[in-house]
Amino acid sequence: MRRKIGTGLMVCGVALSVFAMAGALSGCKPLPPSKDPKLFTPEEARGAQVFQTKCARCHYPTTTRGLHGPGLQAITKVKSMPSGAPPTDERLTATILHGHGMMEPVPMKDEDMPYLLAYLHTL
Incomplete structure (x- = not known):
């Protein structure tokens, strides 16, 4: 019985290694972390406020997990949206x-857009 358990564990270990190697070879890279809010410039901080009022009901900012729309982590750092x-x-x-x-237009003041974009670049 010990032999079967040991073999099963070895098979699991090999399978995990194969999956890890496949991920590495496929170019899967972790997304860069979002900027610490304590380090925001005044423009980025204002953009975070715009995001909270205009975007947060549909999008998580610091994860790729979706809410009603996709998560926006690293949205400006990836090759495509x-x-x-x-x-x-x-x-x-x-x-x-x-x-x-499926995304509806978001009404926004012209002066708020540069701040929102500055914040999006921190994600």
Whole structure:
């Protein structure tokens, strides 16, 4: 019986190693962490307030886990947004103001957008 348990553990260990190696070879990298709010510039802090009033009901900021919309961790640091478009400030602005797919347009004052973008770059 000990032999079967030992073999089972060895098989599990090999399987985990294979999965870890497959992840490494496929280019899976952990996303960079979000900036510590204590280190925010005044612009980023104001953008965090805009996010809380305009975006937080649908998006988590510091995880990729979805709420009503996708989580936004590293949204400006990845090659493409969930829509497949590159995460440029212009594309983010267009998506926010005009909506995309299931996302409704978000009405926003012109002066708030640069602050929101500054905050999004901290995620």
